[in-house]
Amino acid sequence: MSNSPAELIKLNNLQLAARIVSQELQGGIHAGKRVGSGTEFEQYRHYEPGDDPKRIDWKLFARSSKYLIKESTVESNLNIKFILDLSGSMNYEEAGVKRLEYAKILLASLAFLAMQQHDKISFYTLKNGQLTQEVPPKGKTFQRMLYSLENVKAEGSWPEKHSTFPDLQSRERELVVLVSDLLQTNREWTDLIESMSRPRREIVLFQLLGEQEINFDLKGFYRFEDLETGESLEIDAQYTKEKYKTAMDEYLQNLEKALFLPQVHLLRTTLSQPIAEILRMYLQKRKLY
Numbered sequence: 001m002s003n004s005p006a007e008l009i010k011l012n013n014l015q016l017a018a019r020i021v022s023q024e025l026q027g028g029i030h031a032g033k034r035v036g037s038g039t040e041f042e043q044y045r046h047y048e049p050g051d052d053p054k055r056i057d058w059k060l061f062a063r064s065s066k067y068l069i070k071e072s073t074v075e076s077n078l079n080i081k082f083i084l085d086l087s088g089s090m091n092y093e094e095a096g097v098k099r100l101e102y103a104k105i106l107l108a109s110l111a112f113l114a115m116q117q118h119d120k121i122s123f124y125t126l127k128n129g130q131l132t133q134e135v136p137p138k139g140k141t142f143q144r145m146l147y148s149l150e151n152v153k154a155e156g157s158w159p160e161k162h163s164t165f166p167d168l169q170s171r172e173r174e175l176v177v178l179v180s181d182l183l184q185t186n187r188e189w190t191d192l193i194e195s196m197s198r199p200r201r202e203i204v205l206f207q208l209l210g211e212q213e214i215n216f217d218l219k220g221f222y223r224f225e226d227l228e229t230g231e232s233l234e235i236d237a238q239y240t241k242e243k244y245k246t247a248m249d250e251y252l253q254n255l256e257k258a259l260f261l262p263q264v265h266l267l268r269t270t271l272s273q274p275i276a277e278i279l280r281m282y283l284q285k286r287k288l289y
Helices: 005-010 014-025 058-064 099-116 141-151 188-196 211-215 237-258 275-285
Strands: 034-046 068-074 079-085 120-127 130-135 174-180 201-209 221-225 232-236 264-270
Touching (some): 005 014, 005 099, 014 099, 014 141, 099 120, 099 174, 099 201, 099 275, 130 141, 174 188, 188 237, 201 211, 201 275, 211 237, 237 264, 264 275
Parallel strands (some): 079 120, 079 174
Antiparallel strands (some): 034 068, 120 130, 221 232
């Protein structure tokens, strides 16, 4: 069976699709050592804002005047926040693959890997300027996240006005995974991501784009509809191609520059790229593959 995005979507079963993607990655994933506040001593690290002061080695401080924290090997100490953009542009479809369906399988696969690692996961959606916690980090989070993914719908637009959300301002050590097309009118997405950036937070951004959105390899007259506003426009694609391609290349380059931040990783993929491939890139970024 082909494991292309189109074939995985046809399964109409997120859990099965996630298992298939996971099987493609088996053999390359290793758990590695995680460090936290267990019992077996592993190493020292410098105190960081947000750490529990009780974990400071005060005897060592008396000798060295340094605020150091003992860390030890534990099974897992990773808190993962999964965030899905539900703006109307996520309904974009190309060659039978809808961006939202690709995103759902990608997130289901990541959640499946996190479950295998015994990580704590939560799931949020971004829609019409609101952040909603769909699944809190307790109970059977994987199954609840699958159920939520199956039922969420994309519509409306993300406002240009910059917003911050208390749930995204935590100073705890965590991993935040955002899946979006990251298409913006001004700086609405880059402002949000910059506001989430913290020394102890790793942010992974999956930007999902269609081949035609990037290359615009079309000829003839087309009617294009804005999936967020509903406005439409008729253009001669061949006449517009060069201007569009120049503008898109500039946009993507500027986005990369704006998101070149500490602990922020931008992974761009097209809707035709196998999901296992982009996840392999993700694991390599995080040195787990």
